[in-house]
Amino acid sequence: MIPTERQAAAGDSGPERSLRVGVLTGGGDAPGLNAAICGLGRRLLPLGHRLFGFRHGWQGLIEDDAWEIEPREFSDLIARGGTILGAGSANPYNQPERDVPRVLETIQRRRLDAVVAIGGDGTLGAAQRLADEHGVSIVGVPKTIDNDLCGTDFTFGFFTAVERVTRCIDDLRTTAKAHDRVMVVECMGRHAGWITAYAGVAAAAEAILVPERPVELRELFGRLQVLRDAGHKSAVLAVAEGARLYRDGVLLSTTQTDRYGQFLTGGVARMVASEVQREVGWEARAVELGHLQRAGRPLAMDRIFALRLGAHAATLLLEGRFGRMAAMQNGEIADVPLAEAVARIRKLSDHFLDRYEAFFAFPNP
Amino acid sequence: MIPTERQAAAGDSGPERSLRVGVLTGGGDAPGLNAAICGLGRRLLPLGHRLFGFRHGWQGLIEDDAWEIEPREFSDLIARGGTILGAGSANPYNQPERDVPRVLETIQRRRLDAVVAIGGDGTLGAAQRLADEHGVSIVGVPKTIDNDLCGTDFTFGFFTAVERVTRCIDDLRTTAKAHDRVMVVECMGRHAGWITAYAGVAAAAEAILVPERPVELRELFGRLQVLRDAGHKSAVLAVAEGARLYRDGVLLSTTQTDRYGQFLTGGVARMVASEVQREVGWEARAVELGHLQRAGRPLAMDRIFALRLGAHAATLLLEGRFGRMAAMQNGEIADVPLAEAVARIRKLSDHFLDRYEAFFAFPNP
Amino acid sequence: MIPTERQAAAGDSGPERSLRVGVLTGGGDAPGLNAAICGLGRRLLPLGHRLFGFRHGWQGLIEDDAWEIEPREFSDLIARGGTILGAGSANPYNQPERDVPRVLETIQRRRLDAVVAIGGDGTLGAAQRLADEHGVSIVGVPKTIDNDLCGTDFTFGFFTAVERVTRCIDDLRTTAKAHDRVMVVECMGRHAGWITAYAGVAAAAEAILVPERPVELRELFGRLQVLRDAGHKSAVLAVAEGARLYRDGVLLSTTQTDRYGQFLTGGVARMVASEVQREVGWEARAVELGHLQRAGRPLAMDRIFALRLGAHAATLLLEGRFGRMAAMQNGEIADVPLAEAVARIRKLSDHFLDRYEAFFAFPNP
């Protein structure tokens, strides 16, 4: 039986000293953030350590906005979407003269022994600088729904996003077929096409457009024409929001802004749908999944993955191995220097793209 | 036990003459179309009548594009989204001189005794004219996911669309809460706010904007400010694509077209989100659900509802009661003259709007 | 716009006197209970009345276990499964000498002007007797996931249960087909077959066994043999837990008890599967859906339906129309005497069963 009394812990004489640990979740939210907090707390609290939750990423440390997380708050936390800490893109290095001292003061005032920063390259970049420049004891946990962070095979939230997109494409086939239409589905991914590629493969999208491979529209039209000639009456295209479209070698601008100057996502899918309809003569419609991709409860696998990363962050912290980030490497939980994670964006490999190119080149007549 | 051998049918001496019936599904697709076809066929075929499926609405009759539907095609048809007949907005009265004679020729060539037209006001309007002007034996089945057709309490597909939107709003709350944000969710409904109102009520949207009630933006800002003052940190607004926004009494144009002249849905939600963010100072994001609202399998209640309508259409036809439309009235399956259905758009009643106004006026402090 | 400030309420001079209202949810839980509480509170509280929630049905009144429900508790309550009040089958008339006086004392001590009892025939039966015998001002709201209560067309929770079962059958077809098997799915319904019949029709079950129609096993075997002869390789049977099975005219006992004397649900499905496998020679497996049918979030339509019933109960109460139950009649919210609801169990009508018998008698060759 797994969850008996933890005899080992009971046998412990307790930690020499109760540690005071701060935790924050920076950047956009991703399904699994609460599970990561859970993994951290469920390892630390039974050992007598204390956990302080800072609100809205680095903002909570800049403004000393925090509360002590109680054991009962973990009850079914692993299953919940969003983050109880609040997300947010504040970064002390945006105004370092003002905000870095504030962060350091909060750490001192709260007598924090360590800070666990859960976030993407922005959040972890600030973490690394605070560690390097001011000796703050920091451990990182990678978070980006886009899966484009270095140093880890996967990031949590990604599996959930892929599942959402896949089910949407599954469903959209019914309306595509009813209307003999092309549905162009825009997925998250400004710089890397992970979500688009995985969901596109899983849902058998007839074409997948990712930032890693520039798209010459005439080639896309050609491929669609092959499908039509082979008798296909409907199709679904999976398009990353950061896909780069070329017409006769000229890059098309896909970022549209509305009358208020707000960034118009949906630009790429709309453009592709318009072009397909006009040039191929195949009725086409755009669907932009947007925030739905990060909304709601995490998938079980993301819960467990995030829980394990959070627990490993606790282990790093207890072992005094600061400046490192919990990660998945070769299917196992491991850790890497923080610096490695924020070095650059991790893109789909040529190996991956070549492999699936072979797969998808197979027109179903 | 319900599905034993149908002794009654077995006892019948069979129909005097085997009828030849055509069926078409016009307009946009809605979950439940296949169930309606199922209801029609499962009543007609065991009695020895024959059913011919015309493809893509009236187009199939204009071009005589049809096949005879076999019993085995009904197997699990009730459960499937889309329509095996294909949808489509062709209308013989767009070019009546050319296309009305073609429809009549198809009916004659196929020796059809009757035609069952499943569709919205466009499809049924053509049906009514063909009946009135050319004596075609037509029975109608109402279809609009928007639920804005007269003569029936509800239309199938509507319940499924409401469920989809409701679940999306449920899910979007997690990301709204993580970011202390307003999420503005755009729902189908150009002329009536049924989907928006039902899903908004079911998901406890903090504000619901429908075409039936013009929205003065300053009032909306005021209500949001009340919520904030009461301690709300996030909110979800449900907005119909046809909502009419006024700024200081002036109607704002919400229909945007992109660089290709294609209609930009998402206009209303984006506009509301931009305005809220700028004027209330509350971070806001837009989500446009689009085609997801009509994609995938129908809800059980829509399957049964559509099945019953289809079966009632068969009854009307067998009883020679042409020019009528199957409908739901006071919770029961009934029928009305086709003319009644296409008279005007059915909007949310003042009664409904007043009732929920009272409900939603209750700020949760 | 629906949810603006409620000017009407603001214009009111307020209630003459603030009413104190108790509410309880008795019997088993059903999706929508929280929405009903929501409908009640959202009508009462803005008018200045107060609402006291009693825990676990009549038990809360017997033991005076209650709290005053605050406006903020309604926030997203409509969307949540279960019941914040707790369910429970306590009945003051089990030990009337002891418990009826206790209930009356609680009502007096709390100075309750009225009690809203949400429940099935047990809960409402006690409500009616308290009203009749002791003049307690009671309003009822019908609740049974089984949909077998008189006086109302439908009960909330039923639509959600039907949807759950339907999706389970949809899914189980994949494994039935992979193994050329018959899956026998046991649904709730001891006395009436509503869930089984609706889900069975919606998911195109090959046979539906309900308590209203005794099942002679040889007839069932015959029907399955017809399907096999027509080329069917797999099938799904929907069976109500209260289905009555006969072998050669002799009723079979389907209630099994385990070694602890606990009632073994699953008896009917297992028995049918065993019999089919042995007598028809068609591999068969049983699945018992059990508590999954009432678990989780309510469907949007159940949320709105329950909300409206709860709001109507508030209206009855405010108008002093006690001893009545909110209900749906002919598709509209209405009310009936409490006595009507608890008179007898409402079963599937012969009309319904005959209609679908015709449908299902159609073997798909």
Added chain:
Amino acid sequence: MIPTERQAAAGDSGPERSLRVGVLTGGGDAPGLNAAICGLGRRLLPLGHRLFGFRHGWQGLIEDDAWEIEPREFSDLIARGGTILGAGSANPYNQPERDVPRVLETIQRRRLDAVVAIGGDGTLGAAQRLADEHGVSIVGVPKTIDNDLCGTDFTFGFFTAVERVTRCIDDLRTTAKAHDRVMVVECMGRHAGWITAYAGVAAAAEAILVPERPVELRELFGRLQVLRDAGHKSAVLAVAEGARLYRDGVLLSTTQTDRYGQFLTGGVARMVASEVQREVGWEARAVELGHLQRAGRPLAMDRIFALRLGAHAATLLLEGRFGRMAAMQNGEIADVPLAEAVARIRKLSDHFLDRYEAFFAFPNP
């Protein structure tokens, strides 16, 4: 862009000889089987090879029941549950004198160059013996929803089953809370507790009972009493069907058979619920998920995983590396000798169990 024309293939001069490959899916079905077939076919067919699908596992080879799979059958096959080949537990080594020669004859008659066997230890054990004893060119793909096969980190279908169970537990919490009850959820896993452990952790089950750790009931009661004392009013227990229960050191028999001698699953959950109710005095109910765990569409990750295994099987075959099984090792697609996979059942490691014991020992007060 990923799916362009496959220039590489076009450049090929084509295979020297078109290979004829047989494929079968043995044992019980698992979500992802169709995706594995897809991966195999989408690699083989564009190269000019031919694929023959044998029905119902080894039965198809024993009886030479097969068809040639056409390219168009792959269209959206990846997304579908079940297996187009049919599953089945036939094994030529059950009656080797009769059936092994038949298999060899089929291979000869069909002029198969290789056979791809997708299945668990039974199916792969026969594959290995046919390879060893008769030199059949065989490649294996591991399949067991239980994830208890050696030689691979995971098996497809497992992730889908974990997700199903997790969502069921999520949902069952609402009814557990409404009734202050313990819900005991029985999961697949006769010999290993993978599904139970993963879903139990992901859904924060209050106790997890797996075959790997014998359960002394008094310890379980003690743990539940600790939870109650800490204020827990409801709980969910995840129990593997193969969990071993002891009372005062004596193993309890949990396999019950019904009056027809059919194996009664549900034995363990019912027993645990009965014992908890009687000994702890906490109301308890059992839910048995059964076939729902393997029904319906696969999760995106299982689709991709299975697709990759199927494609790797094609690679092994094209490279003439027979007698091997495609597998996942350290997060990467790899391969191992068939013999390794069928050696023994892979159980949850002590490492895993110890880690989560620590986690779950943390009572939420």
